[in-house]
Amino acid sequence: MLDLIAPFFERLYETTGLNFSPFYDSYDWGRLLEGMWVSVKLISAIIALSLVIGVLGAAAQTSKLRPLRWIVAAYIEIFRNTPPIVQLLFFYFGLGAITPQVDMGGWYEPMIGSFGWAVIAIGIFGGSYNVEIFRSGVEAVPHTTVEAAESLGFSNLKIFIYVTLPLAFRVCLPALTNNIISLAKTSSLAYVIAVPEITYSLSGIWSDNVNVPEMMVLLFVYYILLVAVIARAMTLLERKLALPGYGR
Amino acid sequence: MTPSEGWTPDQPIVAIRDLHKSFGHVEVLKGIDIEVMKGEVICIIGPSGSGKSTLIRTINGLTPATTGSVTVEGQEVHDDNLDKLALRRKVGIVFQQYNLFPHRTVLQNVMMAPLLVLKENKREVEERARSLLAKVQLHDKEDAYPAELSGGQQQRVAIARSLCMRPDVMLFDEVTAALDPETVKEVLVTIKQLAADGMTCVLVTHEMGFAREVSDRVYFTDAGRIVESGPPAQLFEQPQDPRTREFLSKVL
Numbered sequence: 001m002l003d004l005i006a007p008f009f010e011r012l013y014e015t016t017g018l019n020f021s022p023f024y025d026s027y028d029w030g031r032l033l034e035g036m037w038v039s040v041k042l043i044s045a046i047i048a049l050s051l052v053i054g055v056l057g058a059a060a061q062t063s064k065l066r067p068l069r070w071i072v073a074a075y076i077e078i079f080r081n082t083p084p085i086v087q088l089l090f091f092y093f094g095l096g097a098i099t100p101q102v103d104m105g106g107w108y109e110p111m112i113g114s115f116g117w118a119v120i121a122i123g124i125f126g127g128s129y130n131v132e133i134f135r136s137g138v139e140a141v142p143h144t145t146v147e148a149a150e151s152l153g154f155s156n157l158k159i160f161i162y163v164t165l166p167l168a169f170r171v172c173l174p175a176l177t178n179n180i181i182s183l184a185k186t187s188s189l190a191y192v193i194a195v196p197e198i199t200y201s202l203s204g205i206w207s208d209n210v211n212v213p214e215m216m217v218l219l220f221v222y223y224i225l226l227v228a229v230i231a232r233a234m235t236l237l238e239r240k241l242a243l244p245g246y247g248r
Numbered sequence: 249m250t251p252s253e254g255w256t257p258d259q260p261i262v263a264i265r266d267l268h269k270s271f272g273h274v275e276v277l278k279g280i281d282i283e284v285m286k287g288e289v290i291c292i293i294g295p296s297g298s299g300k301s302t303l304i305r306t307i308n309g310l311t312p313a314t315t316g317s318v319t320v321e322g323q324e325v326h327d328d329n330l331d332k333l334a335l336r337r338k339v340g341i342v343f344q345q346y347n348l349f350p351h352r353t354v355l356q357n358v359m360m361a362p363l364l365v366l367k368e369n370k371r372e373v374e375e376r377a378r379s380l381l382a383k384v385q386l387h388d389k390e391d392a393y394p395a396e397l398s399g400g401q402q403q404r405v406a407i408a409r410s411l412c413m414r415p416d417v418m419l420f421d422e423v424t425a426a427l428d429p430e431t432v433k434e435v436l437v438t439i440k441q442l443a444a445d446g447m448t449c450v451l452v453t454h455e456m457g458f459a460r461e462v463s464d465r466v467y468f469t470d471a472g473r474i475v476e477s478g479p480p481a482q483l484f485e486q487p488q489d490p491r492t493r494e495f496l497s498k499v500l
Contacts, residue, residue, distance in 0.1 A: 148347035148406075151308055152361035152413060153336035162364060166351045245395030246350050 002029050019211035020218070028205050035201030036222065042118060042197050043187045043226075047180055049123030054130025058138050058168070059160055061131070072131060079128035084121070085189050091121040092193040118190035126183040133175045137168030170241050177234040181227050188223075198222055255322025261286045261448055262307060262417060267316035269302055276302050278472040279316070284417070289449045291459035291480075294469035295495060300452040303469070304419050307450065308339040320417065333365065340410030341419040344426050346402040348394040348409070354381065355390040358409045366413070373412070380408040384438050400431025404438055411442075418442065420451040436462075456499055460484050468492045 002023070009023035022032035060072045079087065096117055101108040112120070141164050149159045169176075188199040199219060206215040260283035269277040276299040284290050292300050305311040306318050309325050309332055318325040320338060348357050358377040362368045381387050384404035394402050403423055410418060420439060424432040436458050443449055443462050453459055459466055460480040467477040468489075476489045484500075487493045 142347075144343065144345055144347045145349065147310060148343065149349070149361075151310055151336055151341045152409070153333045153365040154361065155333070158364055162360070163349060170351070243351055243395060244393045246393065 035198035039197040045119040050126030053127025057131030058134035088121040092117045137172030140171045289443045291463040340415035344422040346406045417448045
């Protein structure tokens with residue numbers, strides 16, 4: 001792949017001074033690919049965690065146990081009302097400092113690395129929004145539909161899994177898409193705790209080559225394409241889940 | 249729910265005794281007594297707001313009673329230790345607004361509860377669901393979604409969905425009230441067939457002609473009390489209470 005494009009970008013650099021080093025230099029090419037791979041892994045993990053938190057949080061909010069609802073409300077207040085970068089630094093430097101170290105065979109490493117903390121911090125941040133998004137969906141499910149399930153002998157858990165959640169999910173999908181896209185972009189904040197995702201690895205490249213504008217363009221293009229893919233996937237999902245004759 | 253000890257089929261399958269229900273300070277039911285024998289069809293009629301729906305919903309425990317007793321096969325419904333699931337297996341209910349699961353097809357709607365709640369064999373449930381849908385004349389709509397059906401069709405699916413749990417008693421809460429006049433009939437035909445098959449039915453209805461035709465006994469309720477009850481011929485031809493007469497003169 002690199003062999004094919006390298007001559008063009010080398011010529012481009014020689015003739016115009018535009019230095020897209022990852023496209024002709026195999027070391028930078030490796031850094032770019034590694035950055036993209038870590039970025040995709042990071043975003044996937046963040047989204048997965050935030051969805052789990054969203055569903056569990058929304059379920060907890062429908063609970064009859066008042067303390068449980070208070071905990072969820074407090075969680076939303078804290079994580080929705082503080083900047084994600086502050087949360088990230090808090091988790092990494094605050095909690096990271098007090099988590100135990102593990103023996104790696106001669107040297108010690110923190111139990112949770114920077115990647116782990118980025119997933120936890122941004123996942124929890126995104127989860128606080130998802131709880132509210134799922135809650136709005138849960139509230140949109142007609143009480144009478146739930147009652148029908150109840151009268152057929154469904155337990156509360158089965159009502160939530162088989163009736164409330166599938167209907168709530170469809171209602172909140174557009175809002176969920178927004179938050180997922182937002183989270184994908186927020187993942188670049190992991191840069192500040194040195195997670196080798198794309199923003200971090202490209203900053204390494206531009207420090208070595210002094211080609212900041214070119215790498216910035218590359219970074220923009222990466223995120224634009226990535227978000228386009230996510231948005232497209234969500235639209236397809238929305239279409240797949242659309243119910244014939246429902247909601248019109 | 250196994251029938252409670254001492255209950256025999258010659259005793260009322262549903263027995264409501266001195267039932268009171270209050271919502272806050274408003275007393276909706278002020279001492280109701282009703283007995284339903286196995287295979288009987290009971291209609292509850294009366295003006296809007298007389299507590300008919302509340303009454304029928306106490307029978308499967310959807311609305312808890314304030315005081316008094318409701319028993320199904322001798323088993324007290326409003327007992328905290330009651331196995332609600334077992335009760336709801338025995339007592340099916342169909343609502344005014346059908347309340348089908350909009351994200352499942354007609355066939356799935358009917359199969360869901362036996363599969364998930366009773367954990368029955370899928371093939372048997374499917375067979376039963378198909379034959380029930382054929383019975384309510386909807387065998388060609390198995391793969392349709394609820395929103396693609398008319399009100400009357402949805403209501404017949406709702407009936408099939410309840411029947412698939414093989415209940416001993418069916419409750420119908422104003423099941424034709426939300427339907428177009430021309431689709432009312434198809435739902436009533438279904439219920440009539442069910443009654444003819446010997447299903448115990450308790451209906452809240454505004455369809456006087458239907459109540460007269462199908463029921464063994466009619467209860468007229470007003471302001472939370474049973475004003476009068478009797479066989480339909482008697483209640484409709486010779487109502488004793490002035491309130492019954494007034495009501496019937498308005499609706500007939």
